[in-house]
Amino acid sequence: MNKNNKIIGILGGMGPQASAHLVKLLVDKSAKEFKAKNCEDFPEIILDSMPHPDFIASRQNSKIVVEMLKERIKNMEKMNVSVFALACNTAHIMLNLLKVASKTPFISMIDEVVKQVEGMEIKKIGLLASPTTFKSGLFQKGNWVGKESLSSHQRLNLIPWK
Numbered sequence: 001m002n003k004n005n006k007i008i009g010i011l012g013g014m015g016p017q018a019s020a021h022l023v024k025l026l027v028d029k030s031a032k033e034f035k036a037k038n039c040e041d042f043p044e045i046i047l048d049s050m051p052h053p054d055f056i057a058s059r060q061n062s063k064i065v066v067e068m069l070k071e072r073i074k075n076m077e078k079m080n081v082s083v084f085a086l087a088c089n090t091a092h093i094m095l096n097l098l099k100v101a102s103k104t105p106f107i108s109m110i111d112e113v114v115k116q117v118e119g120m121e122i123k124k125i126g127l128l129a130s131p132t133t134f135k136s137g138l139f140q141k142g143n144w145v146g147k148e149s150l151s152s153h154q155r156l157n158l159i160p161w162k
Helices: 016-034 059-077 090-100 109-117 131-136 138-142
Strands: 007-012 044-049 083-086 156-158
Touching: 007 016, 007 059, 016 044, 044 059, 059 090, 083 090, 090 131, 109 138, 131 138
Parallel strands: 007 044, 007 083
Antiparallel strands: none
16 A cells, blocks of 8 residues: 555546556656665556447447446545546546546646646747547647646747647
8 A cells, every 4th residue: 555545546548548557657657856776656547448438439428428337436536536637638528527426536637738738938839639639629728727738828829730
């Protein structure tokens, strides 16, 4: 069991490779930045890699996937998860609906990207993402109440099809 008893819950399967990559990033970061060495030094991570219908191609499937994820959230909250993360950029189009269904906070990948570029001397940012991620405006509009977007920093202007 980890020392601080914090548990990271990852809702994955929306690209199982992305889920596996996120777990690897967390483990690598723990070793590098927090000097985790022995098993008990690493954070407890619960990955729920959930097979699901294609929510990108079908709005009806999107509703189904939201309900599936809400059920997973309830189950993971029973395991005392301290924070949730979605391992998929595009799945963040559902984040506000999931936040409402949870007592546990979520870390938004989009918000974290914006935080990382704040204060940097970067003039332009190119974003590689699915067409659905672009069309949803997740990065461009700052869909979170009280949150800024990359466009608000006048940097996100390299969109592949423009």
